[in-house]
Amino acid sequence: MSPDLAPPSVTESAFVRGFHDRSLRYARTVPRWPAGEAPTGEELLAALFRFPVLLSVTCADVESVVGQDTLVFAANLLARMFPIVVFDIPEAALVAVRPISSIASPSVSGYVLDLARSICPFGDFRLLGSTGETASLADLVVGQGGNRRQSMGPFRVHATGRGWRALTGVGLPYRNVQESGNSLGGLVSAAFAAMEVYKAFLRNVAARRYGKRLPPNLAVDLEPVAAFSLSLLDYDRDLTGSDGPDLPPRIDLGRVLVISAGAMANSAIYGLRVLGRVFASGHVVEPKLLDGPDLNRYVLMLATDLGKLKGPALAERALPSLRLEAANTSYQESATRWRVSSVDLALVGVDHPPSRIAVQRDNPRLIVNAASEGRMAYVSRHSLKDSGSPCLECFNEYAQEAERAAAEPIATLASTSAIAGLLQASEVIKAAVPLSRAYRLRTQLEVNTLRPDLQYGVRMGLMVPRANCHCQSGSERA
Known part of the structure; x- marks a missing residue:
């Protein structure tokens, strides 16, 4: 066996x-x-x-x-x-x-x-x-x-x-x-x-x-x-629409920081890895162990991974094209935090709003964030170059309330997390491939995974920078 x-x-x-x-x-x-x-x-x-x-x-x-x-x-x-x-x-x-x-x-x-x-x-x-x-x-x-x-x-x-x-x-x-x-x-x-x-x-x-x-x-x-x-390029829903351009034979993401080894990170890494042409090195930050409810949604984990640290398990499954070193701690306490401004990409999937805010305030060059709640999957993109768009902190105004809610067991489904993570991977690819950069998200994408076919089942660009956010305070753009 x-x-x-x-x-x-x-x-x-x-x-x-x-x-x-x-x-x-x-x-x-x-x-x-x-x-x-x-x-x-x-x-x-x-x-x-x-x-x-x-x-x-x-x-x-x-x-x-x-x-x-x-x-x-x-x-x-x-x-x-x-x-x-x-x-x-x-x-x-x-x-x-x-x-x-x-x-x-x-x-x-x-x-x-x-x-x-x-x-x-x-x-x-x-x-x-x-x-x-x-x-x-x-x-x-x-x-x-x-x-x-x-x-x-x-x-x-x-x-x-x-x-x-x-x-x-x-x-x-x-x-x-x-x-x-x-x-x-x-x-x-x-x-x-x-x-x-x-x-x-x-x-x-x-x-x-x-x-x-x-x-x-x-x-x-x-x-x-x-x-x-x-x-996945421009999020149109035309049944007869274009398939889009093919991918180049090699896509280099540079130095990446994966914050959370959770369900969405599993799906994002899965999507990047199976393409067989995406390469990166960096770190994954995750303090927790894999439990049974996690296994129900983590698409790179197996039953034999139960009880293991999530970070090293994800790093192992990301090989050989994605070489990640695991930091078994929270983002706020990790040594990688002090080097985040030098990474090319921060892939955020953590369900802890204060951690999202901390990542944004550390000013990585590019953040691609994924989240899910109930039937909804969310993806947002935040770049130092896009000063007119909302930062990740703009999306987490009520962080304390959200943190208390996150302490409750999450009602979620494998397919919802998968959609969020794969859309996150798509945004990563678009940012890395010159021919696809024109299609990058400007703010946020929302998908009703239960009924994506409804009129507002897929929506984009719903936010502007929040007036009382850190990014609008005159400090360095986050």
Whole structure:
């Protein structure tokens, strides 16, 4: 048995409850259930074990790097969100970058299966048999899919990446572009599609209570997305929009500082690493240990990482192209703080507002910040060169109140953190590639990950510098 497949030294019951804790909180508190009628955690956990999911891909899509990256990331997320996942994957050699290099299977199907079992050793993960049938209640299809799968489950969503563009929905006719050297669109589409599968699960739970006619607000929240497109360049949502320019063969980020080794940092590093052409060195600052609820959202962590320091674990998984030295302390107490003005990039994903303010006041050249709250994913960019735009402190006016709120267990979902982290990675790439710099964020991006297709599901540029902020006090621009 591979060391990564060894079960953790906890009971199955304890592992499962801890593993799904945050996602069950999300299911109870984020969708708008009628007051007092949200299902209990026990009800939701039992329902999860009655909701098998199918992940499938066709021969044409599984042979491309983009298709494989999309498939592997979809499997990664589904294994964290659902205890029963069946994989319908044609035989093909793995040609994409292995996001977790310690899993050594040479085939795509073998890698996906070992990855899922390494994430949740107590899950029911298996390859579809030769009959081509399964009792799945929701299907996630990478690419266009085949007609033979149309009747296999009551719900079917597609995930398709076309360069910088992510496409997802219940009836997309697109297929992954094989010649693209950019998998970011595919990764983001997988995250949105995984969210759609989770919504299908919640609709299943709600239908048991209310029948086919759900309460109005809940019905809006859980309505399937018919077709959604998002350009990671300029964030337009045109289904027929451009895929964007290809990436250069090598992208150097210089010296980086990663502040937090949390869920969004995991996804950002994942996105940068699988491109196979992004290089950087620097530090990751994180004082905490990995626990069960973390594992449910940290896309580079496995069950065997439980109890380990998060910083060194992330630094190990970032290799070989991203060489990070871990500082096992808070940002305010770290030695790296006094060198932050010399780094080329500060990647901030910490859910501690005073730390965000401290980073900004230390004046790194460029900050790309990611955050999530409930259904929302946020990304913002802050540069010393952009004196007219709000700094990171402008976004954290009520830091003390936010710090108290952050002390409570976070109701969040793997797909939401993944979207925030991957959008953060996209902004990093745009800042580093000259041809893409014109598309950099000026202020903030907000994405409603539950309903990105709504009129205000994706919004940009909503803030100006705050009058009483440190950056407007006449001191050095932060």
